[in-house]
Amino acid sequence: MPIDFHTHILPEIDDGSRNVEMSLKMLAAQREQQVDEIVATPHFYAQKDSVEEFLLRRQRSYEKLKAAMAEKNLDQKLHLAAEVYYFQGIGSAGMIPKLCVEGTQILLLELPFAQWNSAIYADVEKLVQRQKLRVVIAHIERYYEFQKKKEIWDAVMELPVYRQMNAGVFLNWKRRHKAFQLAKDAGTIILGSDCHNMDNRHPNLAEGRAVLAKKFGEAFLQRTDRLTAEVLQ
Ligand SMILES: [Fe+2]
Numbered sequence: 001m002p003i004d005f006h007t008h009i010l011p012e013i014d015d016g017s018r019n020v021e022m023s024l025k026m027l028a029a030q031r032e033q034q035v036d037e038i039v040a041t042p043h044f045y046a047q048k049d050s051v052e053e054f055l056l057r058r059q060r061s062y063e064k065l066k067a068a069m070a071e072k073n074l075d076q077k078l079h080l081a082a083e084v085y086y087f088q089g090i091g092s093a094g095m096i097p098k099l100c101v102e103g104t105q106i107l108l109l110e111l112p113f114a115q116w117n118s119a120i121y122a123d124v125e126k127l128v129q130r131q132k133l134r135v136v137i138a139h140i141e142r143y144y145e146f147q148k149k150k151e152i153w154d155a156v157m158e159l160p161v162y163r164q165m166n167a168g169v170f171l172n173w174k175r176r177h178k179a180f181q182l183a184k185d186a187g188t189i190i191l192g193s194d195c196h197n198m199d200n201r202h203p204n205l206a207e208g209r210a211v212l213a214k215k216f217g218e219a220f221l222q223r224t225d226r227l228t229a230e231v232l233q
Contacts, residue, residue, distance in 0.1 A: 004030060006083065006108065006138060006164055006192025012111045013042040016196040022070045025198050027074050033206035036076045039192070039232070041083040041108050041138075051095040054082070054170060063233050079109055083138055085110045088119055091126025101135065106231050108164065110138040113221040116152040128159050134231060136162040136190055141169045141179045157185075162231065164190040167208025168201075170215075173205040180215055188223045190231070 008016020009026050017023040020223065044054050050124060061087040069075070070086060081101040082086070086109065090096060100107050111120060127133045135158070140163045147153040157163070169179040183189050191212075195203040213221055 044082040091123035
């Protein structure tokens with residue numbers, strides 16, 4: 001069963017779904033694509049938010065959506081999580097485990113859209129080695145063009161981290177060549193739609209999966225599904 005690992009489907013919490021109605025439409029679109037397990041990953045920016053406030057807002061948003069889902073007989077499984085934006089020192093920040101996918105040690109980490117430096121590497125390494133978190137790097141395809149010097153990129157990717165890619169990149173004929181390369185290098189990826197709304201960033205997991213199946217075969221998707229299910233346990 002396909003799992004959407006990266007979504008902004010919770011209402012009124014970030015730049016994703018604007019209200020419950022939009023979230024329900026997004027869930028209906030997911031259902032049409034057989035996506036019945038969804039990780040909700042609202043943006044968390046340490047500069048703007050305290051963890052406690054974020055978790056409270058997320059809980060309120062989730063409860064509102066859950067009530068509306070029950071009325072519409074939508075019973076998809078939602079995992080509460082966050083897309084945590086990098087900040088210097090994140091590797092030693094004690095509150096980070098609270099932002100993992102609920103009930104797991106899995107952290108979806110968004111890295112800077114700029115040349116990565118050794119401080120970034122050191123922080124990711126600490127998250128993995130010292131805090132013992134299982135780090136999923138969000139949409140790896142979005143940073144690559146900024147890495148004129150590839151050393152840090154290579155070093156980060158050599159850490160035991162998981163690589164998440166957005167389904168949409170495989171639908172973009174200008175960008176998918178590089179994306180196929182990244183997926184191939186990864187061997188196994190975690191897929192997400194990174195859906196924000198119902199127009200330009202709508203749920204599109206099934207479309208992306210179809211392209212991947214054609215390119216790499218069904219076995220590629222099976223590995224993706226197995227890995228995603230395994231990390232969520
Ligand atoms: Fe995102």
